[in-house]
Amino acid sequence: MGFFDSLFGRDDRRQWHSFKRKDSDAGEAGRALEELRSSLHNELRTSDGAKRQQQRFCGPVVAMTFNFMVSVGIILGNKLVMGRVGFNFPILLTLIHYACAWILLAIFRTLSLLPVAPPSKSTPFSSLFSLGAVMAFASGLANTSLKHNSSCMHMCSVGFYQMAKIAVTPTIVIVEFILYTRKISFQKVLALLVVSVGVAVATVTDLEFNIFGACIAIAWIIPSATNKILWSNLQQQKNWTALALMWKTTPVTIFFLLALMPWLDPPGALLFKWNAQNATFIFISAFLGFLLQWSGALALGATSATSHVVLGQFKTCVIVLGGYLLFDSDPGIVSICGAIAALGGMSVYTVLNMKEPREKATIEQPPKLPSVKLKNAGEGNKDFS
Known part of the structure; x- marks a missing residue:
């Protein structure tokens, strides 16, 4: 040393x-x-792991807030495209939305950012094909109905379209009972009834419509309800994530929109003035459409089809009350009372939804066995539980 x-x-x-x-x-x-x-990469490379990550980062509050904000943005974007730009081709606009969404999903897939889909055996192709087809009718008919049931894009001029949107709520309850025997409590029925009546009073000031637009609105109700139910069920029961399900179903949706376009769109799409400004507004609308589809899928996966409809009606009430409080619009005392009543019904519905998981957890929890004291002459008292 x-x-x-x-x-x-x-x-x-x-x-x-x-x-x-x-x-x-x-x-x-x-x-x-x-x-x-390595563990994070492995987590995203399996459908179960990707689903856990989606549930971790996009819970009900985050997903529904995201969807609410994008919904307001797409309303403004579509008003701009159909109003100022003058692009009066609702099916073609919907087609552009889904085409841009599919391109973005392809980029995600190339960059290995697209979550893995569950095994093909777990979900038959017919379910994915049905969802893609129903989505085309739900989205395309919604835009077509809105175009034909309003001479302008203001909320007060789309009364019949609002009535059709309100009719989606009972349709979801009926379809879920038929397909999955899913029942809803009486308290929830009353809350949803208050919401529907309140939204109707707040928004439906007149029922002026044309025959073609009315038929389109009525035809839209069932596809819209079925679309929400399938999105919610496939994510909650089959371990699909929102992006993986969008990747699988969007090509089917594009195919059916191409088939619907000659029947429902007016002629003249190729003659539209495709300058840089108009194209920019349309593609901004398309990007918002992708975000709307993604956020809607996240909200449906985190909550339920009925909750997603209630969220849309909440957005309508916020627009009515926000216009009155912030922009000095005067919808009338009846409309204001209807919006307030609808918000009250939504609050009750939310409380009931929050109570359900707790009650189920309490029922499923095994009861505690009481401790029993046994006297043994040789060993004294022992406590067993």
Whole structure:
């Protein structure tokens, strides 16, 4: 040791050992980081793991807030496109939305950002095909009905379209009972009834419509309800994520929109003035359409079809009350009372939804067995539970 002490001082040896410890700590940190990255990659490479990540980062509050904000944006975007730009081809506009969504999803897939889909055996192709077809009718007919039931794009002029939207709520309850024998409590029925009546009073000031637009609105009700139910069921029961389900169903939707376009769109799409400004507004609307589809799918996967409809009606009430409070619009005292009543019904519905999981957890929890004392002459008292 004297030789080493003479060759290296004690301070040098301490410094040498501290360097070794730092290298060891850095190596352990690097290994831990590599293990975390590997586990995260493996988590996203399986459908179960991707579903867990979606549930972790996009719970009900986040998903519904995201969907609410995008919904307001797409309303403004479509008003701009159909009003100022003059693009009066609702099916073609919907087709552009889904085509741009599919291109974005293809980019995600190329960059390995698209979650893995569940095994094909778990979900028959007929279910995915049905969802894609229903989605085309729900989205295309909604835009077509709105165009034909309003001479302008103001909320007060689309009364019949609002009535059709309100009719989606009982349709969902009936279809879910027929397809899945899913029942709804009497308290929820009363809350939904208050919501529907309140929204009707708040928004339906007249029922002026043309025959073609009325037929389109009525035909839209069942596809819209079925679309929401299938999106919610496939995500909650079959472990699908929103993006993976969009990737599988969007090509089918595009095919059916191409088939609907000659029947429902007016002629003259090729003669539209495709300058840089108009194209920019249309593609901004298309990007918002992608966000709307994604956020809607996240909300349906995190909640239910009925809750998603209630969210849409909440947006309508916020627009009515926000216009009155912020922009000095005068919808009338009856409309204001209807919006307030609808918000009250939504609050009750939300409370009932929050109570359900707790009640189920309480019912499923096994009861505690009482402790029993047994007297044993040789060993004394023993406590068994």
